[in-house]
Amino acid sequence: LHAERERFVSGLQALLGDRQLPPLGTIHEPLLDPELLRQFSALCVRTPAYGTRSSTVVLLQPEGVDQFFVADGPPDRTPFVEVSDLFAAQG
Numbered sequence: 837l838h839a840e841r842e843r844f845v846s847g848l849q850a851l852l853g854d855r856q857l858p859p860l861g862t863i864h865e866p867l868l869d870p871e872l873l874r875q876f877s878a879l880c881v882r883t884p885a886y887g888t889r890s891s892t893v894v895l896l897q898p899e900g901v902d903q904f905f906v907a908d909g910p911p912d913r914t915p916f917v918e919v920s921d922l923f924a925a926q927g
Contacts, residue, residue, distance in 0.1 A: 845893060852891040853912035854879045880912045
């Protein structure tokens with residue numbers, strides 16, 4: 837179960853860093869340049885003037901936060917760090 841959870845979290849983290857662009861023919865916004873809109877359609881955006889700044893993966897249980905991971909930078913090149921201890925019960 838632990839290995840399955842680790843694969844799930846790794847998959848989410850990889851997905852959030854995905855810079856794959858959709859095919860140009862699928863962009864249907866007449867007011868914006870199709871190539872610019874395409875750049876903004878990736879999950880992880882990177883352009884010379886704009887981009888994804890950070891990303892978060894949160895696993896929840898009925899009683900609250902189970903695990904919390906943060907990439908404090910573009911998730912395609914910044915490692916995710918677990919910060920779950922920030923949500924530990926205060927005693």
